[in-house]
Amino acid sequence: MLGRFFGGKPSQSAAPEGERLYAIGDIHGCAGLLEQLLSMIDIERTDARRRLIFLGDYVDRGPDSNAVIDRLLKVKADLPESVFLRGNHEQAMIDFLEKPDFNEEWLHWGGDKTLESYGLADVWKKRPATLAGELAERLPAAHREFLGSLELWRVLGDYAFVHAGFKPGVALEDQKAEHCLWIRSEFHNAEADKRPQETVVHGHHPVKKPVDAGWRINVDTGAVWSDALTAVVLEGTTRRFLSTGR
Numbered sequence: 001m002l003g004r005f006f007g008g009k010p011s012q013s014a015a016p017e018g019e020r021l022y023a024i025g026d027i028h029g030c031a032g033l034l035e036q037l038l039s040m041i042d043i044e045r046t047d048a049r050r051r052l053i054f055l056g057d058y059v060d061r062g063p064d065s066n067a068v069i070d071r072l073l074k075v076k077a078d079l080p081e082s083v084f085l086r087g088n089h090e091q092a093m094i095d096f097l098e099k100p101d102f103n104e105e106w107l108h109w110g111g112d113k114t115l116e117s118y119g120l121a122d123v124w125k126k127r128p129a130t131l132a133g134e135l136a137e138r139l140p141a142a143h144r145e146f147l148g149s150l151e152l153w154r155v156l157g158d159y160a161f162v163h164a165g166f167k168p169g170v171a172l173e174d175q176k177a178e179h180c181l182w183i184r185s186e187f188h189n190a191e192a193d194k195r196p197q198e199t200v201v202h203g204h205h206p207v208k209k210p211v212d213a214g215w216r217i218n219v220d221t222g223a224v225w226s227d228a229l230t231a232v233v234l235e236g237t238t239r240r241f242l243s244t245g246r
Helices: 031-042 065-078 089-096 105-109 112-119 128-138 141-151 177-182
Strands: 003-010 017-022 049-054 151-155 158-163 199-202 214-218 230-235 238-243
Touching: 003 158, 017 158, 031 065, 031 214, 031 230, 031 238, 049 151, 065 141, 089 112, 089 128, 089 141, 105 112, 105 230, 112 128, 128 158, 141 214
Parallel strands: 017 049, 158 199, 199 214
Antiparallel strands: 003 238, 017 230, 151 158, 230 238
């Protein structure tokens, strides 16, 4: 099996005692890469309890968004303590379903590939309202329920997990959805005294290699373009990266 492993790094932050956390970056319709990474996780030996955290952006751009959600539902059934966070692409998909004429831009963000994965044809020849109606008919109830159940953020041990990041200087419980789903440079460049007390684990911003900046960890390695789907592995006070790839 092809893959890349990055060595463990000590930190001051700690995962919950007795647990090994795997936080997985943006999947974007790459069902094959998701399956590969899950297999890599499955063969790792540990006496600790495993918990998977998915950081959002399961849909769009890649060819298999439908299959990705199916696979995540199986993970949810098999490992019910897994955490599933909402990404901006899931939010855009929900918004399109509810108000297609006001959210047509979703199609240009890779939503066209998501529609095709659910069997819709001639996407660029149809009106947004028509597409939303067809998607609503084809979208399994379990998929719609899953999309509606996604969390914005979760704290486990000394780590805070979120799709994009947090607005600097604002308590986690006061964060707005738009910041958790969309923020970039304002969060990445936050001054030390305005950062959360937890180490933040996020995706959303594609990077060539996973980033461990100490106070934040970015695991979005642009899977849909790079074939590298990455997880950060957190256990005790150590952290390392596990990634698919050529």
